[in-house]
Amino acid sequence: MAAVDQLGYQPNFSAKALAASKTGTVGAIIPTMDNAIFARGLQAFQEELGEHGYTMLVASSSYHPALEAQQIRNLVARGVDALMLIGTDRGDDIYNYLETRSIPIVTAWSFQDGATIPCIGFDNRDAMAQLTRRVLSLGHRHLGIISAPRAHNDRARERVEGALEAVGQAGIARDTVPILEVNYSIANGARAFAALMREPTPPTAILCGNDVLAVGALGKARQMGLSVPKDVSITGFDDIELAEVSYPPLTTVHVPHRQMGRAAAQILMKLVSGEELSGNAALKTRIIERGTLAGPTDLQA
Amino acid sequence: MAAVDQLGYQPNFSAKALAASKTGTVGAIIPTMDNAIFARGLQAFQEELGEHGYTMLVASSSYHPALEAQQIRNLVARGVDALMLIGTDRGDDIYNYLETRSIPIVTAWSFQDGATIPCIGFDNRDAMAQLTRRVLSLGHRHLGIISAPRAHNDRARERVEGALEAVGQAGIARDTVPILEVNYSIANGARAFAALMREPTPPTAILCGNDVLAVGALGKARQMGLSVPKDVSITGFDDIELAEVSYPPLTTVHVPHRQMGRAAAQILMKLVSGEELSGNAALKTRIIERGTLAGPTDLQA
DNA sequence: CACCAAAATGTAAGCGCTTACATTTCGAAA
DNA sequence: TTTCGAAATGTAAGCGCTTACATTTTGGTG
Numbered sequence: 001m002a003a004v005d006q007l008g009y010q011p012n013f014s015a016k017a018l019a020a021s022k023t024g025t026v027g028a029i030i031p032t033m034d035n036a037i038f039a040r041g042l043q044a045f046q047e048e049l050g051e052h053g054y055t056m057l058v059a060s061s062s063y064h065p066a067l068e069a070q071q072i073r074n075l076v077a078r079g080v081d082a083l084m085l086i087g088t089d090r091g092d093d094i095y096n097y098l099e100t101r102s103i104p105i106v107t108a109w110s111f112q113d114g115a116t117i118p119c120i121g122f123d124n125r126d127a128m129a130q131l132t133r134r135v136l137s138l139g140h141r142h143l144g145i146i147s148a149p150r151a152h153n154d155r156a157r158e159r160v161e162g163a164l165e166a167v168g169q170a171g172i173a174r175d176t177v178p179i180l181e182v183n184y185s186i187a188n189g190a191r192a193f194a195a196l197m198r199e200p201t202p203p204t205a206i207l208c209g210n211d212v213l214a215v216g217a218l219g220k221a222r223q224m225g226l227s228v229p230k231d232v233s234i235t236g237f238d239d240i241e242l243a244e245v246s247y248p249p250l251t252t253v254h255v256p257h258r259q260m261g262r263a264a265a266q267i268l269m270k271l272v273s274g275e276e277l278s279g280n281a282a283l284k285t286r287i288i289e290r291g292t293l294a295g296p297t298d299l300q301a
Numbered sequence: 302m303a304a305v306d307q308l309g310y311q312p313n314f315s316a317k318a319l320a321a322s323k324t325g326t327v328g329a330i331i332p333t334m335d336n337a338i339f340a341r342g343l344q345a346f347q348e349e350l351g352e353h354g355y356t357m358l359v360a361s362s363s364y365h366p367a368l369e370a371q372q373i374r375n376l377v378a379r380g381v382d383a384l385m386l387i388g389t390d391r392g393d394d395i396y397n398y399l400e401t402r403s404i405p406i407v408t409a410w411s412f413q414d415g416a417t418i419p420c421i422g423f424d425n426r427d428a429m430a431q432l433t434r435r436v437l438s439l440g441h442r443h444l445g446i447i448s449a450p451r452a453h454n455d456r457a458r459e460r461v462e463g464a465l466e467a468v469g470q471a472g473i474a475r476d477t478v479p480i481l482e483v484n485y486s487i488a489n490g491a492r493a494f495a496a497l498m499r500e501p502t503p504p505t506a507i508l509c510g511n512d513v514l515a516v517g518a519l520g521k522a523r524q525m526g527l528s529v530p531k532d533v534s535i536t537g538f539d540d541i542e543l544a545e546v547s548y549p550p551l552t553t554v555h556v557p558h559r560q561m562g563r564a565a566a567q568i569l570m571k572l573v574s575g576e577e578l579s580g581n582a583a584l585k586t587r588i589i590e591r592g593t594l595a596g597p598t599d600l601q602a
Numbered sequence: 603c604a605c606c607a608a609a610a611t612g613t614a615a616g617c618g619c620t621t622a623c624a625t626t627t628c629g630a631a632a
Numbered sequence: 633t634t635t636c637g638a639a640a641t642g643t644a645a646g647c648g649c650t651t652a653c654a655t656t657t658t659g660g661t662g
Binding site (some may be wrong): 008010011012013018021023031033034036039040042043045056058059060065074075077079097100126215216219222242244246265 | 374378520
């Protein structure tokens, strides 16, 4: 060991990996790094991994299914021992590919009851339905939805579904609720908000698929001279930092991101060591009422 | 190739790396993932890398020098072909270690004139000095500074130095400016703000070392019933998303994060292919005046 | 002091590629 | 048709480890 120290010897990772046919690396493929939604969860994921002597390899798919598939192959080729994927929306070919190579995976950020694939997440649909019921209970009858693109994105789709479900249960026709799909950005949130308010009967409450969109809407409302929540209510989803610091602070759905990241890592660690999983459990979300939700004013109603 | 397709053959990364003694991987060690400051730059870094057929391996050091050293060794052991590091504040032993192993590196997020190590960044000191001069030109005479911990963090140190430099040039004694060092978080920014306002002569303008701290301060100001910028001015640094959506939107220093990330990758790509570097160039920052900076009111003055 | 199991140490065959070099095949000019 | 350089193909030696197995050393026991 003295010699090791003196010579500064370090085992060659590639040789080790080649001989042992494992790398001590686990991959994570997220839609984008450029967004706080995944950052916190990923940080926790990495911390947990580190405690088990594993390293994380991240790649991002830019919300493109084809790119995601490519990144998966890339990471697998690099010998990741396991993989964390976001959401469940992808072709069977990918799942088959992974199974053929017996790479353990976990899907995060959404929860599917009775899924055969290990997953850790929360019920996006139910969470959004709850929030929507709360909005409706305040007396709102004209809602609007700003969502991230729903294609290839089960989280976005489930959230919209949840909202519509609650709307339907309240006896309002689902197709009276305008839904705008825009890519993830503050500017797009702002644009969508403006478009929604141009409707013949503008919504009195706007449900956004995530906080980024909501914060964009919020900014636009102020710019348009509308007071939130007096003139219009706006809600978000995720409860990232933005939600706290916006003005008024955003009413949103809190998602336990750190907990989810850690849990994802723990599941993967069990999987690589051949342990049995005790079944999937859904994480709990909760509505955080801050300052952007109130009942509709008489003026509107 | 038909057979390759049919059999789903994929070259073994470890074997390839072992034989060729290169991995096509470049490492990036950032202080934290849990913060938007590095996210955007890292995303751009990765994109550029991808265009050159390289993959990124990220690790975070949690702002701990020892942890950073460990992560560096870890990534080197994993055979990264090059490394991006944040800032220049670290022991010579690390630089020697990297040089011995002839791993090309680039330091980002700060720029040092005449540095021997390739770096891509901006002049933190000068940027902050400019902002401070602007603040002073509005008539402020009582400033306060909220900074991230300066130990092992040249960016934080240089920013404070820049502010003090401008203060000194304006004929104000540097030691009359209270400086609070707190860890990076909105809550800490809020606490520090409250502490600063408890001074015998409360500052009329508070310079924050970064946007996260500034947004925290901003929130606290509102909570304390102070109007920004009427009662007190607050400035940030970085110009991350938060700065745009806070209320009032934050006056801050814009840093071209994406450009920096791309440039860092380009430098590294040149380095690994043995090309000569044409010398370090500093990126330009600019002051973004939004709504949290104004002259002191007579009341204060 | 001999004996034996347990512990320590030695040995060699790969892991799946790259690389340098040797050999074969090809195609155009003579 | 022959000839020769270029292109294509074949060959084998590692890269630095792990792993399984063989051999040696150790120390406790009778």
